[in-house]
Amino acid sequence: MSALRPPRHAVTEAVARAIAEDLTPLGDLTSALLPPDLAATAAFVVRTAGVVAGVDCATETFAQIDPAVAVAWSVGDGAAVDVGTTIGTVAGTLASILTAERTALNFLGHLSGIATLTRRFVDVAAAAGTARIWDTRKTTPGLRSLEKAAVRAGGGANHRGNLSDWILLKDNHLALMGVTAAVETSRERWPARTVHVECDRLDQVTEALEAGVDALLLDNMTPDEVSQCVAVADDHAATTGRRRPLLEVSGGISLETAGRYAGLGVDMISVGGLTNSAPALDIGLDIAPG
Secondary structure, eight states: OOTTSOOHHHHHHHHHHHHHHHHTTTOOTTGGGSOTTOEEEEEEEESSOEEOOOHHHHHHHHHHHOTTSEEEESSOTTOEEOTTOEEEEEEEEHHHHHHHHHHHHHHHHHHHHHHHHHHHHHHHHHHHOSOEEEOOSOOOTTOHHHHHHHHHHTTOBOOOSSTTSOEEEOHHHHHHHOHHHHHHHHHHHOTTSOEEEEESSHHHHHHHHHHTOSEEEEESOOHHHHHHHHHHHHHHHHHHOOOOOEEEEESSOOTTTHHHHHTTTOSEEEOTHHHHSOOOOOEEEEEEEO
16 A cells, blocks of 8 residues: 555545435435436546545545446546646446535545645755654544545655654643653653653753653744754764754744745654645536436
8 A cells, every 4th residue: 555545444434424424314315316327427627736635535435325436546646736637537327426526525625735735835845954844633533544644645744643652742741740750751651652842942952852852842933943952952962972853843834934944954844734724625526427
């Protein structure tokens, strides 16, 4: 399976929920009026240039509505497409195609929108430095695996999938425990897990480095403040011989500012807006009965 594609079980479950939402309790009343043997073909056509994601979800939608509907794709997730591009076709009974149409387009448009916005951030960051674009847990409930796959399709990388992946000590944790004690407790309780510490001040960065963290989240810092933190982390690694922790910047990063941060020597730029604010990509399904 391509690394850009979501897990199969996540696709099947999400599509089943979406179809149940659309067809409960009596099914598609309007399409039921059509002759059951009336055939049609249809084409997925891109109305706005972008990056495709969600192909598996669209295919699964038709399969769950009517396995006899044939779906073929000319591009896959991660493909950049221009306005007017036909990215796939379907053929089968018109009633089945119409019943599946909106659910398939909802998945395609939403996930392609995430991939498109991600690609824009990736391009901006790549032009200025080596930092990679990271997503967050600010995802639509129930769709996280699909949305994180869309981020990968756009060229981004995935942060934690859930709270069990690794330890991220944020401000509310640190206010109670303190940096050093929180890191020590994390090492004792979960010795094989990544320990990631959020810092919004340089003194927290220094303390976290001394505590031996694996990653630092530089939160809501100005570019000048981030530069100071990078220099301190580099100096600490050179002085101690330890590996420099992964350095992440986060907090209000936009397309206008991402390039500035990407050139500061950090490893990752996390952007919650990739998954919680991306506009849908306009994709239509042009149907030709007969």
